[in-house]
Amino acid sequence: MKVGRWKLLLPLALLTVGATVTASGALATPAQSGAVRVAIMTDCKGGFGFAYELDIGGAQAAFAQYAGGKVKNKNKPSAGMTGISAGGADVNIVGYGCGDDTAATAVKETRRLMEQLKADVMVGPLSGDEAVAVANYAKAHTKQTFIIGTAGSQDPTMQIAPKNMFRYHGDGAQWNAGIGEIAYKKLGWRNAAIIMDDYSFGWTSAAGMIADFCAVGGKITKRVFPPLNNADYASFVRQLPAPDKVDGYFWAIGGNTPGSLTAFEQAYGKADPKQFIGNLFFAFLGNDKVVAPKFVGAYLGGFGTGPGLKTKQAKRYEAALLSHYPKLPTADGFVYNYYNAAWALVQGLEKSGGAVGAALQKAMPRTLASGYEVSDDGKVKLDSRRQAIQDQYQLQLVKNKDGSVGPVVIAYVPNVDQSFGGLFKPSSPPPGRSQPACKKQKTPWQGKLKAVKNGVITKTTIK
């Protein structure tokens, strides 16, 4: 009886392994040519796994809009896309990367996409440390091209800055340009504490808040840094000064925003929205339903998007996106930034005649008419390190007529560059627990924030 069992199991196991290995191209084969091979790297696990369909949908909507892609399932972008062509070349999406917001998995997935599936171009990744890891990978793989999806850490295009990596959106600090001035002028904060996820995006996001707030004269009295995706924030919120000891809190927690705020309320009682300024995670990635209802009236940093912005360019983008994937949130950066990355790729391929490698990197556009861009005829510009100089929009959580709560644009900050007016440099340390220091300085947009009312940018300066 036992012998019979093994007689069955062993050949089956060997057959499975053999078939898998052989079918998966283990044996050396000649290099493939022809179609451009594109990989979309995003997260399907971890704190940002929720964004999997958003990211893929954003990228594929651009392929559908500008490169003839045919959507397979309007409600499920990961079902795939066919018929993409650009610059006379067919474009095949060879795979979707499944990250979990860690650098370790990002490298594993990048290897799978770029080496096993032989992608020429990656659109992605999603998250801060992932982009740091992919940027370092890109340094050693110069023939392949990397267009960051929506990751907001500073390092990939400031300190690392491989020549084959492009980012058509702001980093986490850029997204928060102007929010410190709003805290100082509209809320009257003079000192604040800050809590940030202890990884590259948390640090970069916090760096924007700190730099902007300190630039106008504010003081940061305490910095607290829980690990990303922490489960229990009790000990960390206890490190913050009590609400009666500080004017307000900058909240740069993205992995578990609801959990961190719950811990705060358990420690100090009900939170006053006017004492909180969040980053994009107060309103995106599902937090519009979990966090936002408790914080109606709170201000938050942006995502490089303008929810409700009434410009022709914004409306064109929103209509195009929804025509391909009707359920995607248009002003969510997880969608919008991937859309722009893929659109830039299409433009690059058109200019390179479908060539990849160095030819594509040379042909990648240096400006892009992204949906929510207004300044310079509505064009995002790339700097010398291929990083976007982008308009930013600061937001406020408001109650809509249907009872839901969501973000609206309240301030417009044009042409925010990654150096933050010279504060950040390639030779300076990237944002960290103690970087940047809090110091008063002049930023290019200081005193020039324009109020936005009902989706229209006014000439009124925020005072």
Added chain:
Amino acid sequence: MSRGAWTPRAIVERSLGLAALVIALLGPAIFSSYFTTTILTSTFIFGIAAASLIFLSAYGGMISLSQTALMGIAGYVVGNLVTKGGAGGETKGLILGWDPTLALVFAIVITTAIGLILGLVASRSFGIYFLMLTLTFGVIANYFFGQVTKLGGFSPIASINLYMPGWIGDIVGHPDKLYYIALGVSLFVYVLIRYLVRTPFGISLQGQRDEPVRLASLGYTVPLHRALAFGFGAFVASLAGVLFVWWEGQISPQNLGLGATIDLLIIAVIGGLGRIEGAWLGAFAFIVINNYVRDIQFPFASEKGVLPWIGGSFNTVIGVVFLLIVLLSPGGLVGIWDRVWDAARRRGGPPHAQSEGAEPAAVASS
């Protein structure tokens, strides 16, 4: 049956081993670049790490969950010592810019020393208590490197493989170099362990595994034996750690986290906790499944299939394989081989023939 005798089984096993070695030596010519530089290179590296775990389990009766952490410590030592800062340089860790060869030696020495200290602490614990203690070491290491940002922090120390010893040269542009180095180190570790377990130390280590009280009564210092074995396991893990950062190019706390610890345990269990060969077999099976199953659609688990909630993911498949191995062959893939061989012998020879040729080690009861 004397050890090393050319029994039929030994002949078959050695022939298979030799064939595998020849194929491995010809790997870059036979297989695709991805298969050699990713699948096989990582098989060798994780095989070495799993060998350290299997050595402790099979010959010392200690199932250690610290091996991933020890591997990570070696990686962090290399990362902190070799990388350089400044414009265009690295930004995480100590960025000391040491000579890579010196850093390599330091990594091995420091990791082995830490292993010896941990071994001394844990040497009087047995069974589940030893398991929990070593798991605690692993968790501490994970949080230590995540929280002490001067040594790295949550974000990775990257581009470590750009700082290689001069006698090795560029492995980023020539990844086959690392393939052969990992293959060579695997062979070295395999031979070293096979040699060690035949020395008086190895024999007494197996003695304390089976009868610690009796061995102590004979005058042996059991805790010292266990601590030294743990130190040796740390030495082997440190080799895997150095190779890992050369291969991966970076190190972050996730590389020594709970997930990575469990992955290594799964590799060892799939391969077989009873024989050293299982380390590389388990690593190969785990890595092949991890890399290739993702793109296979299972009819029963697809969107329109009978069981859509199962999904066609790696985790599902590796979980099923793990379950099957634990239920049907506690000795892992190597155990299957042992059973098949014994079954074949029973059919062709005396029913109670001793299973010859197999290692004296047994699956640890702890």
